[in-house]
Amino acid sequence: MSESVGVIVIGAGPSGLATAALLVGRGARVALVDPYRLAVHHPRATHVDDETVRIMQTLGAAHLEPQFLRHADGGYEIYDAHHRLVRYMPWRPEPTDQGWYGDYQFFQPDLENVLRGRLHASPHFASYLGWRATAIEQTDTQVTVTVRHDRTGEQRTLTARYLVGCDGARSTVRGLISPDVEDLRGTHRSLILDIAPFTTSPAVPVNDAFTKAIPPNPITCLPISHGMVRFEWLLNPRDVTEDFEQPARWYELLAPFYAPGDYRIARADVYRWESLLPTRWRRGNLFIAGDAAHQMPPHLGQGMGSGLRDAMNLAWKLDACLAGADESLLDTYQSEREPHVRVYVQAAVAAANGVEWMSENPGEPGDAPAVAEAAMPSPQLGPGVHGTTAGGSGALSPQPRLLGGERMDDVVGYRFAVIGDPTLLGAVDPATAAAWERIGASVIAETPPELRRWLDEHGADAAVIRPDRYVLGLASCADELDTLTARLVTVLDAPQRTPVNGRVSVTEGV
Ligand SMILES: Cc1cc2nc3c(=O)[nH]c(=O)nc-3n(C[C@H](O)[C@H](O)[C@H](O)COP(=O)(O)OP(=O)(O)OC[C@H]3O[C@@H](n4cnc5c(N)ncnc54)[C@H](O)[C@@H]3O)c2cc1C
CATH class of the missing domain: 3.50.50.60 (FAD/NAD(P)-binding domain)
Known part of the structure; x- marks a missing residue:
């Protein structure tokens, strides 16, 4: 069949x-x-x-969000072998430009x-x-x-x-x-123990997550959703995996946090992490x-x-x-x-x-180390179907609430969006408007405040946003919007184009 x-x-x-x-x-x-x-x-x-x-x-899964553990104040803390904080990644406790909170557990x-x-x-x-x-x-x-x-x-x-x-x-x-696979040289083994505790523990944070590089097995602990807690012990190069797969070992490792009868073990696995x-x-x-x-x-x-x-x-x-x-x-x-x-x-x-x-090089305690504060990266796309404007094209677009109160993506769906100043959108060439209709773009002629701020940062009055929410390009006049659209149509429609260096040449400057 x-x-x-x-x-x-x-x-x-x-x-x-x-x-x-x-x-x-x-x-x-x-x-x-x-x-x-x-x-x-x-x-x-x-x-x-x-x-x-x-x-x-x-x-179509946003209805799950209210069940997530939404991180409030605090963050992910990394401590050295002497229990001293060396790195801190704060949670983002306010809604971000994406229309959601910055960090959750789910x-x-x-x-x-x-x-x-x-x-x-x-x-x-x-x-x-x-x-x-x-x-x-x-x-x-x-x-x-x-x-x-x-x-x-x-x-x-x-x-x-x-x-x-x-x-x-x-x-x-x-x-x-x-x-052929590139190895970025980050290979580790760790025991992951997820438990559902029946009680609270003063040693387990309710909001923060931590990693302590304490030899011989650095430990990570974080609350996860549905009342569960994750523990992770990094195996050192001398550890034998099978030793960490023994139930007796799990109870021993968890003992500083919970009494043995105070939790349900949801899973226990030793993973080999690679960076490929x-x-x-x-x-x-x-x-x-x-x-x-x-x-x-x-x-x-x-x-x-x-x-x-x-x-x-x-x-x-x-x-x-x-x-x-x-x-x-x-x-x-x-x-x-x-x-x-x-x-x-x-x-x-x-x-x-x-x-x-x-963990492997604990040294002497010495002076207190400086604490490095880190943020989650937010890179731009590599070369492709977008223009080259710094900070705009190829970057993740914001998701404003529209003037009617809806989140933008709920109106757009998984489609192209053209959004911006109504006068500008109304001034484009008829061929541009026809192209938007042909490619099924969602045309939103408004500039709610969050969008206006973002457009102003880039000196633009309108944006074309791809279905994956990355910015195709920004425009400050109807001509620019016409050009942007014409190039997009070339990418979506043209039956005969020559790849240059394995990439689509028409994407430059879109
Ligand atoms: C302990 C742990 C913690 C993590 N923490 C995070 C985190 O906090 N945040 C985060 O974003 N990510 C995290 N990750 C990573 C995340 O879980 C994975 O990146 C994600 O599950 C990968 O999804 P995937 O669909 O690519 O692959 P997988 O989820 O591995 O799915 C692959 C599927 O392919 C199927 N398959 C394999 N071979 C065949 C075949 N021949 N025919 C048909 N089907 C086949 C398998 O059955 C499997 O269902 C974590 C992972 C682990 C293990």
Whole structure:
């Protein structure tokens, strides 16, 4: 038996679910393959930032936000081997320009369950949950995947124009696309113990998170949502993994915090963290996203968020190409996303290696160290479908409340948006207005105060924002908006263009 779809997504973790959800939302037919019939029900990602919650909003999961643990005052503290604070990343306790708070803790299985449910309600969704991809082949125009049902052994053949491998850190698809992987040298092992306490502990913070680089095993402790607490012990190079997989060891490690009968253990696993970036994210019609495309230590809480950003970046481009856009557009997926996620991987590597170094080289207490205050990075996209204006194009757009009180993305949906001064928007060439209609852009002729402030910072009166919420370009007159739109239309419509150095030349200066 065989089935033909537009896109096959391998892997139903958050990256695959998000990619599939965004594509079916635009009317593309998608088959999603994963051996797990149910979402994995133990926590993995816990920290989410404002951009990630904004993506959840696009995915129809914003109703989960009230259940998240919203960080108030305080932050993530890193202590040296002598219990002295050396690094501090404050939480952002006020709503940010993204329309959400800056830092939360959440429960990953909830998001996965919402997305699984939403997908099953879509007429464009072909569910292969319970199935495993066993073989992948591609020609110039088609991808063929053999899937096998995990219980019955039944085999089927799926064909599609494109395949996205969201098959996680041990990705098979990555092996087909990019045997070469760059190692950013942040490899560690740690024991993760998630517990649901039946009581409070004075040794466990209710809002802050901390890492203490105390030898022989630096400890991280943070509250996570649903009343749970996460502990993490970094294994040193001499530790034997199996020792940390023994229940007796878990109770011993938790003893300074809780009495043995005062908690339920929700999970206990030793992870091996790597910091990897594959050289290629695309080969022909095969792509990778999420942990398959980047791995990092968990110190920044950005692994899942990065996978969701991949989905937001790739889905509208795949959909445009299914609708006839030149496939060189798809090369901008890696050129934009890889430099962006590299910033997070490097920051997470620096944090993880720093903790290990302090623990392995405790030295003498000496003078009190200076405390470094750090902020969450907010990089711009690499070269691609956006202009080059510093600070504007290629940066994440704000999400203002519109004059009617709605959050902007709720009005826009997963589409292009043109937003700005009504006089300017009304003065564009009729061909520009027709192009906005043809590409399904949401045109919002207003400048609510938060938007006005942001436009003023950039000397602009209007913005074109991509479906992934990154800025295509800014304009201060109708001519600029005409030019911006004409270039966008070239990217989305033109059937014949020549890739330059593997990238789309028309994107410069958009
Ligand atoms: C302890 C821990 C703490 C973390 N903390 C954070 C955090 O605070 N914030 C954050 O943003 N991120 C965090 N992360 C990272 C985050 O959980 C991952 O980045 C995220 O789950 C990756 O999602 P993914 O969809 O790319 O891959 P995965 O979630 O790994 O999903 C891959 C899927 O592919 C499927 N698959 C594999 N092979 C096949 C095949 N042949 N056929 C079909 N399906 C296949 C698997 O069954 C799996 O379901 C943490 C991770 C861990 C483990």
